[in-house]
Amino acid sequence: MGAGGTRRRGAALEEAILHAAVAELTASGYAGLTMDKVAARAGTNKNAIYRRWPNRLALGIAAYRQLAITVPPPDTGDLRGDVLELLRQANRHWSSPLGAILRELLSAAGGASQALAQLREQSGDAVAAPWLTILGRAVARGEASPEALHPRVATVAIVLLRNEFVMRGAPTTSDDVLVEIVDEVYLPLVRRRAPTA
Amino acid sequence: MGAGGTRRRGAALEEAILHAAVAELTASGYAGLTMDKVAARAGTNKNAIYRRWPNRLALGIAAYRQLAITVPPPDTGDLRGDVLELLRQANRHWSSPLGAILRELLSAAGGASQALAQLREQSGDAVAAPWLTILGRAVARGEASPEALHPRVATVAIVLLRNEFVMRGAPTTSDDVLVEIVDEVYLPLVRRRAPTA
DNA sequence: AAGTTTAAGGTACGGCCAGTACCGTCAAAG
DNA sequence: CTTTGACGGTACTGGCCGTACCTTAAACTT
CATH class of the missing domain: 1.10.10.60 (Homeodomain-like)
Known part of the structure; x- marks a missing residue:
């Protein structure tokens, strides 16, 4: 036609x-x-x-x-503010229709690790960068211990949030949960540790 | 017929x-x-x-x-041993054909949160219990801080491992990663924190 | 300008599988 | 012994992926 x-x-x-x-x-x-x-x-x-x-x-x-876009990492001046803001961004993103689509795709990719790689490159690895950025600043301010820059440590908060989405099928996560993740887990973990006895 | x-x-x-x-x-x-x-x-x-x-x-x-079965939580006598053993159990389980099936089902359930609830009841919430068990013993021994009994804190390790499965499509996770999770994240988090000087 | 190659358009399938409809038939309840 | 309702058999609908095959038009060649 x-x-x-x-x-x-x-x-x-x-x-x-x-x-x-x-x-x-x-x-x-x-x-x-x-x-x-x-x-x-x-x-x-x-x-x-x-x-x-x-x-x-x-x-x-x-x-x-x-459709995917990237937003610049926040810079509120203190670590807790940055962390919460990053989590809230992620929360909004996953709650959005766009996030729903991403979840569908990850689902559909399933075992096809060939295709999965493409998605990770976009959604996964790109995720670590902002956390390292805000943590780098926090370390410079003396708010966080240098060991926190380990990628596995740095991304703990976002991983916990992701888990929240995967396990609870809920479209969005309550802000209380975000605060809990930050105060109960993330900050105690990355904060400058007292020397181990 | x-x-x-x-x-x-x-x-x-x-x-x-x-x-x-x-x-x-x-x-x-x-x-x-x-x-x-x-x-x-x-x-x-x-x-x-x-x-x-x-x-x-x-x-x-x-x-x-x-098909699903539950195994009793390990009791090696020290926290690190218990944690590693729990992670290795989970690793084996998710690497097994049974784990593959579970992943497929979680995938297929996708948005259908009605069906998802059934799976969580089996795979999700049952997961927290053993962690609380081994942490309870560790707290009694003075190895872990009482705040570690918070469910969100207690399950951090297994959540990180689950994330590993979800993100890397890999069937199994290297033991090095398990050790890393334990030593870089979990133990620093749950260990009795030195009183802030 | 005429000829040649390549990709688009059109259409029709094959195949797979979920879920439904209908009806004859047999087991159990009364 | 009758009635009821579940079982067995079979045949469909319908959606959709992926493919085959042919016609037609665009672009490139000489």
């Missing part, structure tokens, strides 16, 4: 498909992302899609990447 | 179906658990299944419950 009259090729068509996939993804989530619907919305057919992406999951991930 | 000759009813049939579902689940995982195959293996048909479980996921969960 090609409403535009002229037949699109190459990059133009690819962009149109991706755009349609993004639209479907935001409208119906990954579960509702069907190849037929994407093709229809893009005004093309499934062949054009399968020439570019090997399967539905790959297309879904590609579409998600169009 | 009914190889048994007599036609089974009620509990007998239900048991046969569940048994077949368990067999299929262990043989092919949840992805390979199809209603047709279960019916065939049980020597019945899909109707009998759908009269008892509303959908495939419910059947999968029911079958999984048949």
Whole structure:
């Protein structure tokens, strides 16, 4: 049918498909992302899609990447404020429709560790950076111990929050829980420790 | 067909179906658990299944419950040993075929928080208990601070390990990582904190 | 400008599987 | 011995992924 009259090729068509996939993804989530619907919305057919992406999951991930954004790490002046703000950002993000899509994708990727790698590169490893940033400042201020810069230590708070999402199926996590994570676990852990006897 | 000759009813049939579902689940995982195959293996048909479980996921969960077992918490005499042993148990469990099935189910449950609750009851909350047990003993020995008995604190190690499984798609986690979790995060967190000078 | 290559469009399947409908049949309850 | 309701068999619907095959148009070549 090609409403535009002229037949699109190459990059133009690819962009149109991706755009349609993004639209479907935001409208119906990954579960509702069907190849037929994407093709229809893009005004093309499934062949054009399968020439570019090997399967539905790959297309879904590609579409998600169009949506993902990164925000600069907060700088409130003290560690507790920074940590809480980072957690709240993450909480908002996971509660948002975008977060729901990400969870769906992670779910669908499941064992396909090939595809999973792409998602981690985007959602996982990028997560560590802001924590190291705010902790670096805290160490400089003497608020945190240098050992806290160990990645596994630095990211404990966000990992606990992620666990909250995974275990409770709840869409959003109460702010009380965030405060609890910060005060009961994270700050005691990263704070300058008294020398072990 | 009914190889048994007599036609089974009620509990007998239900048991046969569940048994077949368990067999299929262990043989092919949840992805390979199809209603047709279960019916065939049980020597019945899909109707009998759908009269008892509303959908495939419910059947999968029911079958999984048949498989899940609990092991008594370790008691090595010191906290570090107990913690490591608990983590190693969990590591083995998640690496096992059974763990793979559980991950598949959690994946499939996804948003269906109704079904998710059933799985949590089995895999999630039951997890906290052994940690409180070993920590209770450690507190009595003076190895850990009483604040460590806070559930969110007590379960930090296992949550970090779970995160490892979720993020790295890896089937098993290296023992080095377990040690790292214990020594870098868990012990510093729960250990009796030196009175702030 | 004519010819050639390559990708798009159109359409129709194959295959898989969840879930449903219908009906004949047999076991258990009364 | 009759009635009831669950069981067995089978056949469908419907959705959707992924593929095959052919026609047509764009772009590139000579």
